Amino acid sequence: MREASLGRLRPLLPNEPCLHLPAAERALSERHLLPVLAELEAFFMAVRLQLDPALERLQPVKLGKPYPLGQCLEIALAVEKRLRKVKEAALPPQAVPGWRAFKAFLRAGGSFRQVWGDLRGQYFQNAFQLGSLYVDVSNDTVVPTKPKVEVLPFEAARFGPVRCFAQFRQIATSYWQDQVYPNHVLPELAPHCPLIHVSKAGRIKLHDATLYMLAMTRSQAFEPSEAVLREAPMPRAVFERAKPKDTHFV
Structure with a gap:
């Protein structure tokens, strides 16, 4: 009971x-x-393989990259949806023991959640937390030669939450190769979306308005937003290009 009461805090x-x-x-x-x-x-793996053909037909290319590159969220959401209705008869024999264990775990009160965070300080990743396990059903969406599925003890995955916008910026800079600046362009949005991204192609955009990032800064009284907004401004030339009258934000 003590653990449950602490969890509610x-x-x-x-x-x-x-x-x-x-x-x-x-x-x-x-x-x-x-x-x-x-x-x-x-x-x-069996569930992922069953979904791959339809997902590839739906979006064969994303941002210039062939399926499955860059589609970790699309794959994770499709797998989550399929898991709600998958039947034993639709699975190959080698997948049935895993399906039975998964169902028994859920019946016993175990948790299964779709999660997003910092993977090894290198990537943003959408995955699942199955009890004390990390389950990645889109492990090949950055490096396509990797196995499609990875199941690890959660601690071994080196996967954790994004705690501040500085951490978000560090990963975005290396993973997406964006230039990232404080949002001194749109003050009305800055508490919620405090960063402006400039892609390698020169496209300027807000990229932080996810449910997690919004909840993260709100839960800390917007201090994570204030921290990056107190930093030095973007170069003047970038500011002039980023002003709303010149740029369409998405």
Whole structure:
């Protein structure tokens, strides 16, 4: 009961990667999931393979890159939807033990959540938290030669929440190769979207208005936004290009 009461003190942010009730999550995972990690991976792989043809037809190219590159969210959401209605009869034999373990874990009260965060300080990633496990069903969306599915103990994945806009900017700079500046252009939006991104192609955009990032800064009384807005302004030439009368923001 003590763990549950502590968990209620700070509700999870939307899609926040976090073991909210670690003792309970680990106990259920040890009972239902850890003995069958290979079978679980086969189950999630089977679901991903069933969805790939339709997803590729739906969006064969995104931002100039062929499927599955850059489509981690699309794949994760499609898998989440399929998991609500997948039947044992529709699975290959090697996936059935993983499916049964997954269902038994959920029936016992285990958690399964779609999460988003900082993967190893290099990428933004959409994945799932299954009890005390990290489940990535779109592991090939940055490097297509990687396995499509990865299942790891959560701590081993080196996957965690984005805690501030400085952390967000650091990853965006390396992952997307954007130039990122304080949003001194649109003051009405700056508390909620405090960063302006300039892509390699020169496109200027706001890129922070996700449910998680909004909730993160609101939960800290907008201090994360204020911290980056206090930094030195963008170069004058960028500011002139970024002014709303000259640029369409998306």
